[in-house]
Amino acid sequence: MLCLKDFSFKYAESDRFALRDINLAVPDGCFVGITGAAGSGKSTLTYAMNGIIPHCYPGDFFGSVIVGSLDTVDASLTDISRLVGSVCQDIDSQMVASIVEDEVLYGLENFGVRTDEVEVRLTDALEAMGIADLRTRTIDSLSGGQKQKVALASIIALRPKVLLLDEPTAELDPASSLAVFELLREYAHHHQTTVIVVEQKIALLADFADKLVIVEKGRIRFDGAPADVLAHSEELLEIGVNVPRATSLVNGLRQRGLYRGSAVRDVDEAVAVCEEVLA
Amino acid sequence: MIEFKAVSASYDDEMPVLKDVSFTIDDGDFVAFVGTNGAGKSTTMRLMNGLLKPTAGEVLIDGVPTTQLKTSQLAAQVGFLFQNPDRQICCNTVRDELLFGFRAQGRADAHAEARVDAIIEQFGFDADAEPFLLNRGTRQLLALASIIVMETPYVVLDEPTTGLDFRECAKVMDIIAQLHAHGTTVIMVCHDMEVVGDYAQRVIAMTAGRVVADGPTFQVLCDRSALDATHLLAPQIPQISMALVENDPARADTALARANTVDEMLDALQAQEGAMSCGEVS
Numbered sequence: 113m114l115c116l117k118d119f120s121f122k123y124a125e126s127d128r129f130a131l132r133d134i135n136l137a138v139p140d141g142c143f144v145g146i147t148g149a150a151g152s153g154k155s156t157l158t159y160a161m162n163g164i165i166p167h168c169y170p171g172d173f174f175g176s177v178i179v180g181s182l183d184t185v186d187a188s189l190t191d192i193s194r195l196v197g198s199v200c201q202d203i204d205s206q207m208v209a210s211i212v213e214d215e216v217l218y219g220l221e222n223f224g225v226r227t228d229e230v231e232v233r234l235t236d237a238l239e240a241m242g243i244a245d246l247r248t249r250t251i252d253s254l255s256g257g258q259k260q261k262v263a264l265a266s267i268i269a270l271r272p273k274v275l276l277l278d279e280p281t282a283e284l285d286p287a288s289s290l291a292v293f294e295l296l297r298e299y300a301h302h303h304q305t306t307v308i309v310v311e312q313k314i315a316l317l318a319d320f321a322d323k324l325v326i327v328e329k330g331r332i333r334f335d336g337a338p339a340d341v342l343a344h345s346e347e348l349l350e351i352g353v354n355v356p357r358a359t360s361l362v363n364g365l366r367q368r369g370l371y372r373g374s375a376v377r378d379v380d381e382a383v384a385v386c387e388e389v390l391a
Numbered sequence: 392m393i394e395f396k397a398v399s400a401s402y403d404d405e406m407p408v409l410k411d412v413s414f415t416i417d418d419g420d421f422v423a424f425v426g427t428n429g430a431g432k433s434t435t436m437r438l439m440n441g442l443l444k445p446t447a448g449e450v451l452i453d454g455v456p457t458t459q460l461k462t463s464q465l466a467a468q469v470g471f472l473f474q475n476p477d478r479q480i481c482c483n484t485v486r487d488e489l490l491f492g493f494r495a496q497g498r499a500d501a502h503a504e505a506r507v508d509a510i511i512e513q514f515g516f517d518a519d520a521e522p523f524l525l526n527r528g529t530r531q532l533l534a535l536a537s538i539i540v541m542e543t544p545y546v547v548l549d550e551p552t553t554g555l556d557f558r559e560c561a562k563v564m565d566i567i568a569q570l571h572a573h574g575t576t577v578i579m580v581c582h583d584m585e586v587v588g589d590y591a592q593r594v595i596a597m598t599a600g601r602v603v604a605d606g607p608t609f610q611v612l613c614d615r616s617a618l619d620a621t622h623l624l625a626p627q628i629p630q631i632s633m634a635l636v637e638n639d640p641a642r643a644d645t646a647l648a649r650a651n652t653v654d655e656m657l658d659a660l661q662a663q664e665g666a667m668s669c670g671e672v673s
Contacts, residue, residue: 150528150556201554255429282554283474285427285582287622312556315627354557357585357627357653364657370664379627383634386656389664390635 114138114161114274114306118175121156121165130156131330134175138323140273141304143297145317145338148327149352154310155201155278157327160184161308162276163192180273194223197272201279203256203263212238212254213247216266223270237269240299242291257288264292268299274306275299281313289313293320315356318342318377326353343375358382365389392417393439393545393578398448400434407446408434410600418544421577423591423608425584426621431600432580433474436547439578441465452545463496470543474550474580476534477523485525486511486518488533492541510540514566528559535563539570546570548579552586564590588612588626588651596621609651628656 119134131153138144148154159165166173167189177184180195200206209215216237220230238244241261251259260280267275275296281289293309293316300307311317317324317338324341326334328351334341342348345355345363355363358379365371370389376382393416400409409431416422424432437443438450441457450457452468473479482488489510493503511518514536522533531551538546551567552560560583568590571577581587587594587608594611596604604617611617612625613633624630632650636642646659 148556150526150559257428279554283428283550285430285622286584286624287427289582290624312554314557349557352556352558358631360653361628361631361656364653365660368657368661370661379630379634382627382631383638386631386635386660387638389660 113140113178113180114308115178116160116175117178119160119177120172120174121160122172124170124172126171129172129330131160134160134332136325136332136335138306138308140306141300142306143300143320143322144306144308144325145321145323146308146310146325146327147312147314147317147353148333152327152352153330154327156330158198158276158278158308158310161274162196162198163187163189167192193272194270195272196274196276197267197270198276199263199267199278199280201282203259206263206266207251207259210250210252212243212249212251212262215251215262216269219266219270233269233271237265240268241265241295256283257285257292260284260288260292261295264295268305271303272305274308277307277309277311279311280309281311281316289316296320312354314354315358315378318356318359326351338377339375339381342377345375361386392451392453393576394449394451394454395435395438396449396451398438398445398450400438400443401446402434402443404446408600409438409445411448412597412600412602413448414595414602414605416576416578418576419571419574421571421590421592422579422595423587423593424578424580424595424597425582425587425611425623426597427623430597430621432597433549434600435597436471436549436578436580439545439547440469440471442471466492466543467496467541468543468545470538470541470546472535472538472546472548472551474553476527476530479534479537480522480530483521484518485516485520485522485533488522489537489540492537506540506542510536528555528562531555531559531563532566535566539566543575545576545578548577550580550582552581552583560586584612584624584626588629596623598622626651628652631656 116134116136120129120132122129146154160177163184184192208218216234220233238247241264243261281292296307297320321338324338325332342355342359345360348355359376362376362382362385371385376385395412395414398412399407401407426432441462444458480488482491489507490499493499514532551563567577591608594608595602596611596617598621603620604611604614613629629651632648636648642648650656650659
């Protein structure tokens with residue numbers, strides 16, 4: 113369980129709160145999508161979850177952030193990072209090695225994983241991300257999508273309880289983005305890992321997330337099942353959050369009185385609604 | 392006019408990244424290049440402004456091969472927006488950034504100053520702001536503005552909306568649409584099929600260094616074989632449209648099959664539903 117209770121934070125150099133009165137409970141194994149306009153506080157929220165706040169960014173910290181049994185204020189960043197694995201928005205800034213297997217080994221060696229376990233973890237992580245064939249490739253020779261998978265493999269090799277990803281598909285094509293989300297969902301379900309993804313691609317979040325969190329001006333504006341959150345399409349658009357066209361279509365049908373059911377989150381659900389309207 | 396005539400290109404003289412690519416982009420076109428990572432889209436863009444020269448074939452800008460043009464001559468014709476604005480921005484103030492292109496071309500005169508003033512006002516920039524202290528969306532707008540200010544007849548944009556939120560994306564694309572409306576030829580790489588559907592007039596789909604489809608936007612985006620070859624998904628409304636026609640082929644001649652936007656689909660569904668209520672359609 114990851115739990116933020118009455119959490120507020122103001123960076124030391126700022127005169128306003130970046131996050132205010134955040135209450136969020138994420139059960140184990142949940143796939144959470146976080147989105148919001150630029151500057152809304154999404155990245156700050158991830159820094160609170162992985163302990164970067166308060167350990168690296170000083171400021172005024174109120175309330176509590178609990179990961180598993182750790183209070184992030186009291187626990188060391190090393191202990192928090194054993195529970196929470198983070199993948200940066202800029203994956204090039206995360207890479208430390210020149211060969212794929214060295215990149216994955218870096219974390220395992222730093223975490224003091226037993227030598228007889230290292231090979232298993234390395235192989236499992238590369239296979240889980242579908243990049244076993246890239247093991248000896250130089251990182252410079254990889255495409256953006258391949259690098260993204262290496263970054264993910266490096267983190268899942270550490271077997272964290274929580275995977276925290278900041279815009280993991282920003283530079284990926286639609287097929288690669290979909291593949292990364294499918295890999296994440298499969299991994300999360302198989303290992304009961306909590307996955308938290310900050311992402312602008314709302315259609316992907318709507319498709320994959322169990323829970324959608326919308327951040328606006330440092331506060332949580334919506335928090336719930338994707339279809340329930342997306343039912344507020346006009347309010348979302350007003351605060352700078354995109355809505356899948358499939359959702360907008362069905363919300364439009366509801367407004368025109370052609371459909372009285374609930375909102376939808378993807379194309380398949382929208383097609384079913386259209387067939388219902390046409391029946 | 393930009394012409395690619397049987398163009399091949401490679402970064403290491405061994406493995407070709409582009410293979411025998413031919414197409415023509417007419418003045419005033421708004422073309423989107425789509426395809427998976429590694430399909431050769433960015434390489435195609437680099438060939439247009441001479442960052443890369445073909446290993447075979449010719450790239451012609453207004454009839455002149457890029458191999459016969461100096462970088463400065465190409466830069467005066469083809470504006471180029473990099474995917475990452477931080478690889479483009481190099482000055483200490485917004486104003487200097489916008490003047491950089493004029494200075495590089497020895498044209499930092501009164502006209503250039505007036506152009507920069509006009510762009511600063513149009514975009515609402517703080518002229519004295521430090522570019523690297525601006526947020527990601529504003530840096531992207533600044534990089535775009537530094538291209539627009541030069542008034543080149545062609546602009547090449549490599550994923551202009553990557554990393555932007557919904558509002559920033561709409562703002563960038565609306566500015567690009569205005570630019571196109573005033574006669575600039577726009578060529579962009581874009582992974583967001585909704586943006587491609589909303590703005591581009593023509594789509595060139597690439598895979599493995601080759602062009603696999605080239606035509607009006609929705610003709611390509613609704614072409615199953617092109618989508619399969621490029622591992623792309625159509626925008627959501629055309630996806631819904633195609634599924635409805637697959638479910639009932641009799642719908643192929645109705646507005647349901649032609650709907651590309653939310654409003655078009657809503658109108659088509661309402662008309663069809665109304666007709667059925669009146670017993671006009673079985």
